[in-house]
Amino acid sequence: MNEHIAKQFDADLENIRSRVLQMGGLVEQQIVRAFAALETGDLMLADEVVATDHDVNRHEVELDEACAHLIARRQPAASDLRMIMAVIKTITDLERVGDEAKKIAKRARTLHSGDMPFVPRVELRHVSATAVAMLRKALDAFARTDPTVSAQIARQDKEVDAEFKSIMRQLITFMMEDPRMISSSLEVLFIAKAIERIGDHAKNISEYVVYMVKGRDVRHIGLEAIEREAAEG
Amino acid sequence: MNEHIAKQFDADLENIRSRVLQMGGLVEQQIVRAFAALETGDLMLADEVVATDHDVNRHEVELDEACAHLIARRQPAASDLRMIMAVIKTITDLERVGDEAKKIAKRARTLHSGDMPFVPRVELRHVSATAVAMLRKALDAFARTDPTVSAQIARQDKEVDAEFKSIMRQLITFMMEDPRMISSSLEVLFIAKAIERIGDHAKNISEYVVYMVKGRDVRHIGLEAIEREAAEG
Numbered sequence: 001m002n003e004h005i006a007k008q009f010d011a012d013l014e015n016i017r018s019r020v021l022q023m024g025g026l027v028e029q030q031i032v033r034a035f036a037a038l039e040t041g042d043l044m045l046a047d048e049v050v051a052t053d054h055d056v057n058r059h060e061v062e063l064d065e066a067c068a069h070l071i072a073r074r075q076p077a078a079s080d081l082r083m084i085m086a087v088i089k090t091i092t093d094l095e096r097v098g099d100e101a102k103k104i105a106k107r108a109r110t111l112h113s114g115d116m117p118f119v120p121r122v123e124l125r126h127v128s129a130t131a132v133a134m135l136r137k138a139l140d141a142f143a144r145t146d147p148t149v150s151a152q153i154a155r156q157d158k159e160v161d162a163e164f165k166s167i168m169r170q171l172i173t174f175m176m177e178d179p180r181m182i183s184s185s186l187e188v189l190f191i192a193k194a195i196e197r198i199g200d201h202a203k204n205i206s207e208y209v210v211y212m213v214k215g216r217d218v219r220h221i222g223l224e225a226i227e228r229e230a231a232e233g
Numbered sequence: 234m235n236e237h238i239a240k241q242f243d244a245d246l247e248n249i250r251s252r253v254l255q256m257g258g259l260v261e262q263q264i265v266r267a268f269a270a271l272e273t274g275d276l277m278l279a280d281e282v283v284a285t286d287h288d289v290n291r292h293e294v295e296l297d298e299a300c301a302h303l304i305a306r307r308q309p310a311a312s313d314l315r316m317i318m319a320v321i322k323t324i325t326d327l328e329r330v331g332d333e334a335k336k337i338a339k340r341a342r343t344l345h346s347g348d349m350p351f352v353p354r355v356e357l358r359h360v361s362a363t364a365v366a367m368l369r370k371a372l373d374a375f376a377r378t379d380p381t382v383s384a385q386i387a388r389q390d391k392e393v394d395a396e397f398k399s400i401m402r403q404l405i406t407f408m409m410e411d412p413r414m415i416s417s418s419l420e421v422l423f424i425a426k427a428i429e430r431i432g433d434h435a436k437n438i439s440e441y442v443v444y445m446v447k448g449r450d451v452r453h454i455g456l457e458a459i460e461r462e463a464a465e466g
Binding site for chain 1: 297300301304305308309310311314315318321322325401405408409412415416419422426
């Protein structure tokens with residue numbers, strides 16, 4: 001590749017990467033707003049989150065298109081191609097995180113619509129903060145092309161999974177004590193499940209960063225192996 | 234592209250496509266076996282499904298790698314590239330379907346392990362058959378590069394969503410009548426949720442086929458627009 005083309009490729013790729021981060025920022029905002037709607041019962045805010053999901057989807061479609069164009073026009077070599085593959089995978093996960101935010105907003109609407117007078121008091125703030133922090137960290141790792149945080153995120157994912165199980169046990173107790181709690185408890189359970197999924201997606205994204213940098217696929221190999229990978233630097 | 238290179242590209246792409254179908258067949262088998270384990274209480278079978286998930290994951294990693302190699306070596310033009318992008322997206326969804334099969338097998342194990350004497354009798358056979366049929370149809374559409382079935386699959390996805398809601402209502406009734414049913418009902422609820430997700434993934438795959446053929450992105454545009462797309466032939 002001559003120097004001019006190489007520069008142009010870098011500029012195009014940088015443009016795509018910054019748009020991924022923009023999409024990531026939007027998705028993060030969607031989760032935070034969905035939770036605010038859940039905590040405050042602001043139904044207008046919940047509606048806004050649902051409506052804004054279209055923007056998230058548009059980002060995904062446009063970025064897929066941009067990646068295809070970049071490959072077709074610049075015919076990148078192996079390492080650049082890995083970067084683009086990582087982008088394609090990352091935006092799929094971001095779009096799914098957006099879906100989870102939308103689902104949380106919808107359930108916030110159901111819980112606050114007045115049809116459910118018996119709502120269990122379950123603390124979701126900590127686990128949702130962890131999931132959002134994981135996502136932010138994964139996007140940060142993507143921005144700085146830093147593979148070392150993936151082990152840390154994998155550990156946090158285990159924490160989130162454990163917290164989900166603990167929330168589920170609490171909800172079972174509520175339901176057993178008062179059957180009128182059952183419907184609303186299931187809504188809360190699915191919200192907790194959505195948070196747990198956001199953690200999974202953040203973990204996926206951090207693993208693509210490792211793939212992008214090292215060309216080795218760390219998906220599906222377990223936490224210990226990821227830590228070895230990170231330690232190998 | 235000269236004729237020799239074009240032929241070689243076609244052969245490579247065909248090879249990748251047939252491996253995707255092989256992966257699809259394995260994933261379909263995983264769902265069917267997970268359900269058999271659930272219905273019969275065969276714990277060995279459940280364990281086998283969980284263990285075989287590694288094979289599904291290996292397929293995904295190898296196919297990603299094959300796609301990257303194909304792009305790097307053959308530098309495909311726009312329409313071929315679309316095909317490869319569709320493959321990359323499809324295998325991500327197939328891998329997630331495999332995860333759902335694994336989750337069903339694990340919950341089958343929990344339900345049959347003897348710790349849960351009070352298990353609600355809920356009919357999952359119909360909805361799971363629909364989800365498997367959707368997946369088979371989506372893979373068939375992928376094999377024949379046929380975009381016309383996507384509208385049909387989108388309609389079936391709505392049926393599956395409605396069935397999921399009906400199952401949830403039944404489970405709420407069971408839980409209200411007998412609190413000892415609560416824990417096992419939640420297991421069944423998550424199994425139903427896994428089936429609903431399999432339907433979502435099948436829908437995603439059928440939409441990639443439309444993108445592959447028409448170069449237009451039908452994700453996120455709603456059922457009516459998909460039907461228009463299909464009618465335009």
